[in-house]
Amino acid sequence: MSNTLAVAAVTSTLRYVLEQALGGRQAGPVGGSRVTTLHPADIPADASGGEIHKGINVFLYQVTPNHAGNLTDLPTRRHDGSLAHRPTAALDLHYLLTFHGDDAELDAQRLLGRAVLALTVTPVLTRDVVEFALADYATETGTAFLADADLADQVELVKLAPAALSLEELGRLWSALGTRYRLALTYTATVVVLEADLVARTALPVRRRALAVAPAHRPRVDRVTPPTGAAISTGTTLEIHGSGLIGPGLTVRIGPVELAPEDGARADRLSVTLHGAVPAGVHGLQVIHRTPAGPTTPARVLARSNAVPVLVRPTVSVDTVTADTVTLAVAPPLQARQQASVTLSRLDGFPAMLAFPLQAPTPGQPAAATVDLDRRDVPDGTWLIRLSIDGAESLPALDDDTYTSPSLVLP
Template sequence: MSNTHAIAAVTSTLRFVLQRAIDAEPDPVAGRKVTTLRPAQVAALGAEDSPARGLNVFLYRVTPNQAWNLTDLPTRSGSGSLVRRPVAALDLSYLVTAYGDEPALEPQRLLARAALALAATPVLTRDVVEEALALYGAEAGTAFLERADLAGQPEPVKLSPSPLSLEEISKLWGVLGTPYLLSQAYTATVVLIEAEVPVRRALPVRVRQVDVRPFTRAEIAAVETDDGGPARTGSTLVLAGSGLASAHPFVTVGGARLVVDPASTASRVVVSLPSTVPAGVHALQVVHVRPADAMSGEPERVVGRSNAVPLVVLPTVGTVTASGGEVHVAVQPPLVEGQRAVVTLGRLADPADPPDQVQPVVAATLPPQPAGPPVAVLDIPDDDLSPGTWLVRVSVDGAESVPSLGAGGTYDAPVVVLP
């Protein structure tokens, strides 16, 4: 990569290539030289009876190089530390202007030599860059070029003519604020400028240890509870598949790490679902690990994972009470930070109600749980609840509790009775 002198180094190399072209025979133009001025300054050179002669290289635009910027790797790790030096990839747009005695057609002759020279040197090779920097680095005004390292850039700078429409030429020279002079636009790509900042690197590896172990892919084919019902807090999950058991397996679900029953086999793994697994839809996986070694200090390492299968954990409604103008609904597992809950209460029919009376349903949506300890009791106001018996259901992150069936085949619990 190059340092911050790279742009000036490209301009000086272009100047060097063009100077060699107009100095060469045949058809030299007397007094010719290559400048790096603004076009308005070029127009002020010389006098009408003694016009200045030469070429001018003017950098009028710098744009990011999309190809290099899209392939650039992240420069910082997740902790924010610098893992590689940031690189700015740039394209440079130049205006090569010819000036001289118009009746003698000197601008046309000079621009033709410039176009031929840049067509013959479409790539600024290491030798050309080093020769140009050595020449202009010896001059007082451009002595800084001695510190330029453009020649060491991994990708050489390439030149290509940029055709401009009449409208673009008019706008460009209008912005430059000077009458038009015979010119040709070129694009130099790509200049890679690297920040000179320290990078944090890991210490070198002193010893390499290669441990070869047989690998058996774990595959979960099905997950169900031992009683065939939905998964709730306290349920026993039975995982069927192949390659599930190992010396040190465990099951991950909902951010919790579940201990595998010691009687589990390669085709059948049994775990209990604790209250630390929140309600909702989760990905369930079997993970094989190599335990930490206290003697060598080696940490625990994951050596294999099964496929992930979805598991819906339903909330369970416990005791429901009413007091102080609120209904208090106990729920398991408790709600954790960020979870959303909806409590739905449906009034059960009373024998005194007319047969065709439609029973009301009231739903209370709770805001997402804030940061803090898990919440096992949900409080909702009873303003919209009339006296009677209300069936209570709770939905958490899309997983809804299932009421209990009574003797008559209808849902009758959990309920709250309001006087």
């Protein structure tokens, strides 16, 4: 892995390799040539009667993600948002090498030959080459920052390979660069891995491996039935029908709460009673089997059943009425981040309907078993009360095809 200077370090190492090629013992040296890292439009043009710019220019014209390298980095975070390991970004660098000189003396073509041979001899930026390049350029004022680059420590070495572009692609590239065409080659450097400077939270080393063999038997829930004609609410006993329900460490999860089954559980049927910790709303019901916890080992989940949706309805009643406040009792209690509202429908006199949003407790506060309405917002009369929590509504009671309770009577 490398720090944020890795891209600049690859460019500088490529420049270093080409500079060494200029001074080699190959035939036909081009005197006065050098290697630059300028934008192609900024390279001095050949001036008639003046000194002709000779050399090789290295320009990074495109960066693309390396998909193979990025796939190995997933996921970087655990379910609670903590870092499992440092995030990394894998990149491929695409370079344009241009060659300049006196066309009458074929300078550009002689430089191209030296560059191609140098990159064929050095297709991999080894650690020694990277260290020599960074040490050389770190002494220059403009590139002194390379002293902090750690490309040489990257586990996977950067590899160079020629990239062939069609005439159409070359035309588009030079048009985007905004300058006239020069003799050029394209190379791809892969892979450069950037690593974030973050601290990951790691688990303690495993001291001892404990293996247990158990039959791979997954419980299955076919249906969940409440008492005949009854809505599911706090205190309701549910019957769960299915297969393979009995197992070690048997519990029933409803939403965020796990409940112990009633006595008399069977492999095809068991019962569970909802208590006030099960919040109102739509939840998935699952049967879970766990290994027993030991003195030094936690319980582990052996099997989970499929999830069956269950609608837990809230109930509401009048608690107290004062001159300023109407207090309503709600079950199950209203929990943090739940969306709730109270609707009042007039049972006597002219039909009317009032709706009041409720403020749920903030995270960290206990659940609210009562909610308050401003007495001044509710006119005198008899009102039918309905409570809605996370889309689940309380059901009013019928009396001869008329909803009558729970009711709020205000003189």
